Amino acid sequence: MDVLAGLLDGPRARGAFLLRMVMEPPWAVRIEDRAPLCLMCVTSGEAWIVPDGGGDPVVLRAGDIAISRGPDPYTAGDRPDAVPCAVIGPGGVCRTLEGEPLAESMRLGVRTWGNAPDGGTTMLVGTYRMDGEVSRRLLDALPPLVRLPADAWSCPLTPVLEEEISRDDPGQSVVLDRVLDLLLIAALREWFSRPGAEAPGWYGAMADPVVGKALRLIQDEPARPWTVASLAGACGISRAGLARRFTELVGEPPMAYLTGWRLATAADLLRGTDATVESVARKVGYSGSFALSAAFKRVRGVSPQEFRKNVTPAVSRTLVSG
Numbered sequence: 001m002d003v004l005a006g007l008l009d010g011p012r013a014r015g016a017f018l019l020r021m022v023m024e025p026p027w028a029v030r031i032e033d034r035a036p037l038c039l040m041c042v043t044s045g046e047a048w049i050v051p052d053g054g055g056d057p058v059v060l061r062a063g064d065i066a067i068s069r070g071p072d073p074y075t076a077g078d079r080p081d082a083v084p085c086a087v088i089g090p091g092g093v094c095r096t097l098e099g100e101p102l103a104e105s106m107r108l109g110v111r112t113w114g115n116a117p118d119g120g121t122t123m124l125v126g127t128y129r130m131d132g133e134v135s136r137r138l139l140d141a142l143p144p145l146v147r148l149p150a151d152a153w154s155c156p157l158t159p160v161l162e163e164e165i166s167r168d169d170p171g172q173s174v175v176l177d178r179v180l181d182l183l184l185i186a187a188l189r190e191w192f193s194r195p196g197a198e199a200p201g202w203y204g205a206m207a208d209p210v211v212g213k214a215l216r217l218i219q220d221e222p223a224r225p226w227t228v229a230s231l232a233g234a235c236g237i238s239r240a241g242l243a244r245r246f247t248e249l250v251g252e253p254p255m256a257y258l259t260g261w262r263l264a265t266a267a268d269l270l271r272g273t274d275a276t277v278e279s280v281a282r283k284v285g286y287s288g289s290f291a292l293s294a295a296f297k298r299v300r301g302v303s304p305q306e307f308r309k310n311v312t313p314a315v316s317r318t319l320v321s322g
Contacts, residue, residue, distance in 0.1 A: 016127060016129060017092045017127040019111055020122065020123075020125075020165050021123045021124075022115075022122050023047075023114045023116065023119045024115055024119035025079075026078055027077060027078050027115055029085070030084035031087075032088065033088055034070055034073075035071065035128060035129065036070045037068070037128040037184075038068040038128070039127075039184055040060065040076075041123065041158050042122070042124075043124060044120065044121060045122065046061045046062070046078075047060045047121055048077050049068070049145060052072050052074060053072060055144055055145065060147065061149075063150025063151075065155070065158070066147050067188070068144065068145050069143070072144065076123070078121065084097065085097070086102055094106070094113075109166060110167065111166055124165055140200075141199065141200040146187070146191050148191060157186060161183060164179060201249055202249070205250050208245070210236070210242065210245060211235075214235050214242060217235075218257065219261060223282065223283055223284060228242060228253075242254065260299075263296055265283075266281070266283075266292060270304055277305065
């Protein structure tokens with residue numbers, strides 16, 4: 001498993017919120033859905049994305065793609081100083097600033113919403129509903145807003161998403177989920193390959209013939225009783241050589257990375273399955289529930305049972321609703 005596969009093992013689209021937004025100026029929508037990740041593609045016109053917290057406004061023109069990392073709110077509009085007329089909250093619920101529902105009054109068709117059927121700006125929006133713990137390392141490496149201009153890269157997947165997003169065929173949600181995943185992978189791969197993109201150390205380390213192999217072994221087989229010596233042997237290098245090279249490239253020792261990966265994988269299993277703590281422990285390389293509980297509480301401050309109990313259920317996102 002590589003890091004992008006690891007990313008999508010977390011916020012992999014499962015019934016993602018997908019929307020084609022058609023707007024005619026003046027317009028602005030404030031997004032407060034607290035989603036961990038949102039991908040936006042402008043196919044005509046332009047849209048300004050204004051993040052909260054003093055971030056610089058970013059303009060998206062036809063062909064541009066942006067990735068917004070949540071959960072902080074932001075505003076999309078026809079101008080950087082546009083005043084929102086609507087708020088999109090958790091679950092894709094859209095209301096006026098006064099709280100009146102807007103779902104029906106602005107519905108323009110299947111997964112299509114806006115203030116004018118022939119508006120000058122069209123934007124495709126794909127929102128992941130929850131993040132997985134395995135992906136947190138990569139999500140934390142992203143800035144709040146990533147912009148990929150159309151003149152700097154070419155992605156054939158945007159027209160596919162535009163064609164599919166307003167269809168209502170059987171199994172369409174699954175098709176859209178997979179297209180969204182592919183588009184996200186393409187966008188992240190392009191962004192991380194750019195000079196000055198500040199990719200995390202372990203992302204770049206994947207290209208190293210030794211450390212990259214060690215990372216893939218850890219990610220693919222977390223349940224194996226790995227030691228630095230056994231990892232080094234599997235990678236054809238000395239124990240000291242692997243420890244030094246791994247720490248230099250990744251930023252932490254092999255066993256620290258292994259622990260983080262095991263606990264992140266355990267958190268995903270606790271969040272997304274009904275497996276017992278004992279079963280989860282053995283799947284990620286711990287001898288039993290007691291050993292996992294001790295490590296989990298030491299690193300995360302809560303027991304696996306407490307973590308599972310406090311996980312907020314994923315909110316189903318269909319069409320913008322009121």
